[in-house]
Amino acid sequence: MTTKLYQLKTFSCPSCIAKIEKMLMKTKGIRSAEVLFNSSRVRVSFEEKEVGSQEIKNLIEKLGYQVIGEK
Amino acid sequence: MQPHKLKQNHRIIGASILVTVSFILNKTLGYTWLTIMVMAASTLIAGIPIFVNAVRAIRYWIVGIDALVTIAVIGAWFIGEYWEAAAVTYLFMIGNYLESRTIERTKSAIQALLKLAPDTATVRRSGKEVTINPEEVLPGELVIVKPGEKISIDGTIVEGSAYINQSAITGESLSVHKAASDTVYSGTIIESGYLLIRADKVGEDTTFAKILELVEEAQDKKARTQKFLEKFSRYYTPLVILLAVVLFAVTRDIVMALTLLVIACPGALVISAPVSIVAGIGNGARQGVLFKGGEMLEKFSSVKMVAFDKTGTLTRGKPEVTRILTYGMPKEELLKIVAVGEAYSEHPLARAILSYADKELGRFDEKPTEVSYIPGQGISFIFEDKLVLVGNRKLLASRNIQLDVCESDLAEEELLGQTTVIIGHEQRVLGMISIADPVRKEAKQVIQRLKSSGIQRVVMLTGDNPRAAKAISDQLGIDETYSELLPQDKVRILKELQNKYGSVAMVGDGVNDAPALAAADLGIAIGGTGSDIAMETGDVVLLSGNVSGLAYGLDLSRATVRNMKQNISFAILVAILLLGGVLVKSVNLSYGMLIHEVSVLLVVLNAIRLRGFNTSLEEIK
Numbered sequence: 001m002t003t004k005l006y007q008l009k010t011f012s013c014p015s016c017i018a019k020i021e022k023m024l025m026k027t028k029g030i031r032s033a034e035v036l037f038n039s040s041r042v043r044v045s046f047e048e049k050e051v052g053s054q055e056i057k058n059l060i061e062k063l064g065y066q067v068i069g070e071k
Numbered sequence: 072m073q074p075h076k077l078k079q080n081h082r083i084i085g086a087s088i089l090v091t092v093s094f095i096l097n098k099t100l101g102y103t104w105l106t107i108m109v110m111a112a113s114t115l116i117a118g119i120p121i122f123v124n125a126v127r128a129i130r131y132w133i134v135g136i137d138a139l140v141t142i143a144v145i146g147a148w149f150i151g152e153y154w155e156a157a158a159v160t161y162l163f164m165i166g167n168y169l170e171s172r173t174i175e176r177t178k179s180a181i182q183a184l185l186k187l188a189p190d191t192a193t194v195r196r197s198g199k200e201v202t203i204n205p206e207e208v209l210p211g212e213l214v215i216v217k218p219g220e221k222i223s224i225d226g227t228i229v230e231g232s233a234y235i236n237q238s239a240i241t242g243e244s245l246s247v248h249k250a251a252s253d254t255v256y257s258g259t260i261i262e263s264g265y266l267l268i269r270a271d272k273v274g275e276d277t278t279f280a281k282i283l284e285l286v287e288e289a290q291d292k293k294a295r296t297q298k299f300l301e302k303f304s305r306y307y308t309p310l311v312i313l314l315a316v317v318l319f320a321v322t323r324d325i326v327m328a329l330t331l332l333v334i335a336c337p338g339a340l341v342i343s344a345p346v347s348i349v350a351g352i353g354n355g356a357r358q359g360v361l362f363k364g365g366e367m368l369e370k371f372s373s374v375k376m377v378a379f380d381k382t383g384t385l386t387r388g389k390p391e392v393t394r395i396l397t398y399g400m401p402k403e404e405l406l407k408i409v410a411v412g413e414a415y416s417e418h419p420l421a422r423a424i425l426s427y428a429d430k431e432l433g434r435f436d437e438k439p440t441e442v443s444y445i446p447g448q449g450i451s452f453i454f455e456d457k458l459v460l461v462g463n464r465k466l467l468a469s470r471n472i473q474l475d476v477c478e479s480d481l482a483e484e485e486l487l488g489q490t491t492v493i494i495g496h497e498q499r500v501l502g503m504i505s506i507a508d509p510v511r512k513e514a515k516q517v518i519q520r521l522k523s524s525g526i527q528r529v530v531m532l533t534g535d536n537p538r539a540a541k542a543i544s545d546q547l548g549i550d551e552t553y554s555e556l557l558p559q560d561k562v563r564i565l566k567e568l569q570n571k572y573g574s575v576a577m578v579g580d581g582v583n584d585a586p587a588l589a590a591a592d593l594g595i596a597i598g599g600t601g602s603d604i605a606m607e608t609g610d611v612v613l614l615s616g617n618v619s620g621l622a623y624g625l626d627l628s629r630a631t632v633r634n635m636k637q638n639i640s641f642a643i644l645v646a647i648l649l650l651g652g653v654l655v656k657s658v659n660l661s662y663g664m665l666i667h668e669v670s671v672l673l674v675v676l677n678a679i680r681l682r683g684f685n686t687s688l689e690e691i692k
Contacts, residue, residue, distance in 0.1 A: 010171050010178075017462045023131040038178075038290035038349045063131075 003045045004053055006060060007069035010040050023063055027051060046071060082116055083168060089113035089536055090161045110157040118144060118160035131479055132578050134312070143329045147660060151324055158661035159333060166668030170342075173675040177346045180353030180682055181286055187239040187258050188283065192223035195267075205257070206274045214268045216261050225272040225279075228253050233264025240279055241615045269411040281606060282614065285363060286356045290349050292364025296635060297344040307340075326660070327653060334649045334663045343638035346678035351631030354684055359614040360624040361598075367610045370593045371628035376572040377526050377621075378565060380579035380587070381533035381543060384618065388580065390419055390561040392427035393489060393509065397502035398476050405502045407432055409461055409494055412439045412452040420492060423506045445469075449492065460495035467495045476500050488542020513619040515547050519623035522548075528572055532561045532587065561587040578618065595621065630684050638674045645670040 011017050017035050020042060024033035029050025034043045044056055057067045074157060074445075090113045096106040115628035118141075125137035140163050147156035151335035175182075178584040195213045205223035208214060213229065216222050222235070229629030232250035239258035246262050249255055255268055274280060293301075311331060319328035348365040355362050362368050382388050395402045410428035413421040439452035439459075448469070449462015460466055472495045474481065481503065484491045489505040518529050530551045533540050553564050561577075565587055569575050577584070585608045588594030596609025597616060606612050613620040649666060652658030658666070 010175050019128045019131065019135050023128075026131060036291035038345050039287050041287075060689075063127050064120075 001045055002048050002053075003043065004056075005071050006042045006044065006057065007071075008040050008042065008060070008065045008067055011035075011037055017065075020060060020063060020065065021044050024056070025058065027056070027059060030056070079168070082120075083165065086113055086117035086161050086164060089116060090157055093154065093157055096314060099372055102151075102153070107153050111518050113157040114144060114148075114153075114160050117157075117164040121160060121163060130481060139312075139332045143333045143660065146325060146329045152326070152660070154661040159664045162661060162664040162668055166664070166671065170671055170675065171680065173672060174342075174346065177350040177675060177678045177682070178290075180351060180357045181290070181349070184239070184353075184356055185283065187221075188279070189221040189223035189257060193217075193220075194270075205526040208270050208273045210270050210273055212270050216266045216268060218261055218263050218265070218642040220261055222255050222257055222259050222261065222266075222268065223273075224268065224270040225254070225256050226268040226270045227276045228255060228266055229269050231265045233259050233266050234262045236260045238359075239284065278606075280358070285361060285606065286352065287294060289352050289362055289364045289367075292366060294344055294348055294365030294369050294635075294637035296369065296639065297348070297365055299477055300341055300344055300639070303340070321590060327656065328485065330653045330658065330660045330663050331650075333660055334646075334653065334658075334667050337668070339642035339645055339674045340639070341644045342671060343674050344635050346559075346675050347631055347635040347681065349636055350681035351627060351634070351679045354681055355624065355627055358620065358623060358627075358685065360620040360627065361606075361614055362628070363610050363612070364626075367630045368631050370574065371576065372632040374526065374574050374576040374593055374625070375570060376528045376530065376575045377521055377601055378530040378532055378568065378575060378577045378591065379549070379586075379618075380561075380584045381535055381540060382508060382575075383580040384578055385531065385543060385547060386510050386513045388508060390423040390490070390506045390508050392423055392504055393507045394484070394505040394506075395502065396477070398500060400501060402502075403432065405494060406504075407435060407437075408454055408459055408496075408501070409492075409504065410452055411435065411437050412442065412450060412459055413463055414439070415442065416444070416450060420490065420506050422637075424492075424504060442676055457497055461492055463491075463493065467493055467500070470495065472498060474500060477503055485538070486542070488539040490539075503532065510543060510546060511617055514619060517618050517621050518547050520548065521625065524622065524625055526625075528568075530568065532556055532564060532577075532584075558584065562590040578621065595624070627684060631681060634678060634681055638677055641677075642670065642674060 017037060021035050023045060024030050024042070030044060032045045036043060036049065041048050042060065050063045053070065057070065060067055089109055093106060093109040093113055096103070096109060100106055106231050121137050125135070125141040128135045129138055140159065144156045144160055147153070147159070180395050187207045191202050192208050193200055193202050193215045194208055195215060200215060208224050214222075214224055214226065218233075226249050228249060231544045232248065232252060233245040235249055235255060236246045237259045239257065239260075240256050255266070256279060257277035262274045275284075311334075315328040315331040318331060319325060344365070348368060350520070351368055352362050352365070363369070379385050385624050395406060406428050409424055410432065413424050435452070442450060442452040444450050445462065445466060448466035449460065451458060451460050451466075453459070460470060460472070464471060464474065474493070475499050477493065481491060481493070484503070484505050489507045491503050492506045493503045495502045521529060528550045529548075531540065531549045531554070532553050534556050535554055537554040540552050543549075544552040556564070561584060565575060565577060569592065574592045576593040576595055577587050578597070579588055580597045588596060588608050593611065594609050595611045595613065596606070597618065598606045598609065598612040598614060611624060645666065649663060653663060
């Protein structure tokens with residue numbers, strides 16, 4: 001299992017970003033997803049065999065949040 | 072990124088013009104086909120990102136605020152409220168824009184810290200100076216730093232000396248002087264001088280990088296209040312949707328139901344706690360007080376009692392020579408005799424004497440003969456053909472040397488909690504040297520400040536002997552002192568104190584009191600430059616490496632919690648008023664949105680005030 005942090009642009013509405021968590025949790029291969037509101041980051045743990053980091057990035061961006069970094 | 076930003080600005084300007092034009096047209100011409108066209112254009116320009124976001128979320132069966140606004144806009148069009156539709160989308164867009172801009176400002180202290188991260192490093196590679204990314208420096212390489220430049224690694228000075236501003240790590244703005252064999256840290260700035268540094272730690276291993284990571288992590292460790300609010304909002308939004316449906320079913324009033332939907336996102340409430348906490352943590356980090364999360368701010372603000380470790384916390388943790396007394400010979404001469412004899416001793420007291428002699432006398436080449444160590448008593452040696460004894464009462468008594476001449480001085484020193492070595496020579500006493508672990512100069516003032524801030528009791532827990540402990544606690548005005556404690560005893564006493572006084576904070580240097588730091592309600596570690604253990608064990612870390620930040624931390628935590636409470640009460644009040652206003656029909660769709668957005672902004676602006684908090688900091692330093 002791999003854990004990665006994705007840096008997004010500053011969030012505005014905290015109750016709305018819950019959808020990032022929900023969306024990720026519905027994605028196959030993702031074990032846990034946590035939105036860190038204050039530092040505008042998303043921490044995702046996933047099985048690399050089932051889902052790629054790039055794919056996760058695309059999913060977040062498709063939801064309307066630009067990913068500006070990952071580590 | 073740039074074109075995206077431009078597009079957003081264009082969108083805001085376009086929507087602002089269109090919404091103003093439609094407002095004027097509505098007032099002058101009323102609802103004509105032209106007015107409606109302009110309103111439609113305004114709604115689309117401001118609303119397209121909202122609608123797109125709503126659709127994106129709904130694809131995952133998530134109903135967010137975007138969806139609520141979209142439903143409300145469609146509903147408004149359906150019933151011919153074109154102006155309301157334009158106003159709601161416009162206010163929502165502008166509100167979101169202002170919110171993200173202002174939320175960024177609550178983080179400005181943390182962002183400023185991030186900016187202190189070095190971006191280049193000049194290293195000497197095969198005789199040439201090359202400028203590279205700090206991450207690429209290899210441990211062991213030589214790094215060159217010139218005036219005005221940032222040090223990019225943690226390392227040891229090989230050559231040169233400089234005045235260094237270490238505020239990025241310690242919060243202390245006064246520069247310090249460093250020279251060969253001193254340790255320097257990444258993120259600090261050379262004010263004047265030139266240094267050649269051997270890299271010990273680079274990139275993520277540096278103290279500065281660790282502090283940054285801790286601050287980043289801290290922002291999202293939620294306070295209890297925050298967790299409660301999040302739970303609350305999870306039920307609040309669906310509840311309001313349900314209420315809107317019920318309201319529509321009962322009253323058949325679609326306008327009221329839609330208005331309720333628009334105000335359903337409890338934005339101000341959810342954001343009220345995090346913005347205060349981020350601003351508070353950021354302020355602390357800049358001043359050298361690192362809170363490891365929102366919960367630590369809450370706990371610190373409610374602490375009733377503070378317990379201190381002694382050695383290394385209230386004292387500097389390194390014994391120093393405090394006084395030399397001689398009976399009939401110059402001080403320098405006595406010091407030299409002792410230093411010659413102690414030169415090979417590993418005893419901590421010997422090291423204190425040697426470092427003092429090193430400073431006062433410089434180098435000497437004389438050597439003692441027949442050195443012997445008497446455990447628990449001291450040493451004896453022959454110097455210039457005479458027997459010298461350096462040690463305690465027992466040692467001198469064993470050689471039948473009378474202590475009459477120094478008895479009263481000895482008693483006085485002992486009363487002060489000093490450790491004193493007596494120097495005997497043949498049959499008489501030559502003098503004595505007092506050694507003590509000096510009290511940190513800021514300790515007394517900090518303890519007074521804590522008491523005047525309403526801390527009920529200040530306690531000291533130490534492994535040292537009762538006499539030394541009492542001397543220090545009298546000097547500092549400590550209420551209760553417990554001595555000769557093992558780490559587990561400290562934990563037991565803390566439990567007792569917790570039962571007696573309530574919330575207890577433990578302050579220590581994190582080396583031997585890690586269990587006590589963990590057992591207290593709040594563990595405060597003295598850390599900063601080069602002290603990784605303290606940074607890991609404390610809930611709060613005083614990065615300055617001394618206790619001066621303690622009173623500031625207490626004041627800041629209280630100010631932050633107060634700010635958070637103001638925000639929460641305000642947000643609850645607004646939510647109640649909005650809900651009530653909608654039900655009695657005095658709040659319509661666009662007003663609801665306006666009040667909602669303004670309340671969010673006010674909450675953020677209130678938190679921004681915390682950036683400026685810095686009372687009494689200078690007073691302590």
